Amino acid sequence: MSLIPSERHSDDAIFRHVIPAGEPYLFEVKKGQTLRLLDLEGNQAVDTLFYNADNPRERYDPQRTLRRQGNAYLSTGSVLYSNLGHPLLTIVADTCGRHDTLGGACAQESNTVRYALDKGYMHSCRDNFLCACLHDGRLHKRDIGANINFFMNVPVTPQGGLTFEDGISAAGKYVELRAECHVVVLISNCPQLNNPCNGWNPTPAEVLVWN
Amino acid sequence: MNSHFHSTPSLREERVPGGGHTSFILRRGQILRMTDIEGEANVSMMMLNPHEKSERLNLPDTLKGQHTARLSRGHCFYSDMGRVLAGIITDSCGWHDPFGGVLNAEETLEKYGAGRYQELRNGFYRNGVDNLLVEMGKWDLGLEDLLMVVNFFSKVSVAEDGRFQFWSQHSKAGDMVELFAPMDVLIILTALPHPQNPQSDYAPRPVQLSWFQADDPHAATEALFTRDENRRAFVNTQLFAL
Numbered sequence A: 001m002s003l004i005p006s007e008r009h010s011d012d013a014i015f016r017h018v019i020p021a022g023e024p025y026l027f028e029v030k031k032g033q034t035l036r037l038l039d040l041e042g043n044q045a046v047d048t049l050f051y052n053a054d055n056p057r058e059r060y061d062p063q064r065t066l067r068r069q070g071n072a073y074l075s076t077g078s079v080l081y082s083n084l085g086h087p088l089l090t091i092v093a094d095t096c097g098r099h100d101t102l103g104g105a106c107a108q109e110s111n112t113v114r115y116a117l118d119k120g121y122m123h124s125c126r127d128n129f130l131c132a133c134l135h136d137g138r139l140h141k142r143d144i145g146a147n148i149n150f151f152m153n154v155p156v157t158p159q160g161g162l163t164f165e166d167g168i169s170a171a172g173k174y175v176e177l178r179a180e181c182h183v184v185v186l187i188s189n190c191p192q193l194n195n196p197c198n199g200w201n202p203t204p205a206e207v208l209v210w211n
Numbered sequence B: 001m002n003s004h005f006h007s008t009p010s011l012r013e014e015r016v017p018g019g020g021h022t023s024f025i026l027r028r029g030q031i032l033r034m035t036d037i038e039g040e041a042n043v044s045m046m047m048l049n050p051h052e053k054s055e056r057l058n059l060p061d062t063l064k065g066q067h068t069a070r071l072s073r074g075h076c077f078y079s080d081m082g083r084v085l086a087g088i089i090t091d092s093c094g095w096h097d098p099f100g101g102v103l104n105a106e107e108t109l110e111k112y113g114a115g116r117y118q119e120l121r122n123g124f125y126r127n128g129v130d131n132l133l134v135e136m137g138k139w140d141l142g143l144e145d146l147l148m149v150v151n152f153f154s155k156v157s158v159a160e161d162g163r164f165q166f167w168s169q170h171s172k173a174g175d176m177v178e179l180f181a182p183m184d185v186l187i188i189l190t191a192l193p194h195p196q197n198p199q200s201d202y203a204p205r206p207v208q209l210s211w212f213q214a215d216d217p218h219a220a221t222e223a224l225f226t227r228d229e230n231r232r233a234f235v236n237t238q239l240f241a242l
Helices: A062-069 A108-114 A125-136 B059-065 B105-112 B117-123 B128-138 B217-222 B228-240
Strands: A015-019 A024-029 A034-039 A046-052 A055-059 A079-081 A087-094 A148-150 A173-179 A183-189 A205-210 B012-016 B021-026 B030-036 B043-048 B076-078 B084-091 B150-152 B156-158 B164-166 B176-180 B185-191 B207-213
Touching: A015 A024, A024 A125, A024 A205, A034 A046, A034 A087, A046 A087, A046 A125, A062 A079, A108 B059, A108 B228, A125 A183, A183 A205, B012 B021, B021 B128, B030 B084, B043 B084, B043 B128, B059 B076, B059 B228, B076 B228, B084 B185, B084 B228, B128 B185, B176 B217
Parallel strands: none
Antiparallel strands: A015 A205, A024 A183, A034 A173, A034 A205, A046 A055, A046 A148, A046 A183, A079 A087, A087 A173, B012 B207, B021 B185, B030 B176, B030 B207, B043 B150, B043 B185, B076 B084, B084 B176, B156 B164
């Protein structure tokens, strides 16, 4: 894993917003702008989906993205492709080193399967996605595909195992993406309390945008 | 390899030619067998709940719920609603791929060169995105419904540094996999080479589909009780069917 820091200063950002722990946030980034996702306190999964703002049916496609880069993890240099085969964003800096796009988002229903049937009433990323999508009006359940889990480490073993490991992100780690088109960014700042993906303590995350 | 879950003659047989696409509802209690006829087949598949088509195969939930990055006997396919759309009850292949996805028209042109209907008639170079979209259109589904697909009969492993490795000649002639449906499931599939298969001449392989009634749905279900997550997903499935 190579760590590539950014030259950008937060004072120059044209937009900053702190997403409290466990909350959704939907916003837009214009073509050519750079978006930073910042893990403020460490070990915070930021579940993220991207859409083409000019055609919300066009969205981030994890299988095409991984296949084209020939690698199962996202980091600097990864081009995030859409379901139509177009680049949506490119990761241009990354001080964490590896981000997951296989683990998906937590949901009430998947929590019942993974942990216990009575965990279905805990807050979840899909609750956040659905709430933000339906308020926005352009996006619906069917638009919610597999997401990126920034700052999450989900290694695949050569034997085909999938493990959830903690500990590669930390306070102040960030990832930066250049928008290759006008994108809608849909984030759930993950509220999961049943596994260590948030270090058992969900915390705020910040988004910054530069021209 | 024999199945232990059905003993009566098949309800239906269908040979899908290489490059072909089809879709159907596998009814609750039925088994779909897919057989690789010539070897090196690949079947790209989607699964949905036909009664509420926004409920679909969720591969991330499927993988993380069973702590696996490969699919084989004993694995269930979870929907985004925490239910079991289908599970693998018989498998002579040992590894089916959740990563590779499907190629679109541009990627197919890039990989195989031009192969238009105008010159090749029905031997034209088809692509997975368009094949699946055509089938999806028949069920009034749209572009947004094309999510991650499973590639049956193909093996792609991941090295320590994350690089993918495609395993050529993984599936042999006669290899087969059987899916049991504990709820009605809309299956949409196409038989095209795996996108990461390095072979650069377009040579899609046929696959035989066979439908069976499970002798004992409970026995088929219990064969999928391979971990507690699956048991809980089956509880969700049963509640839906009340």
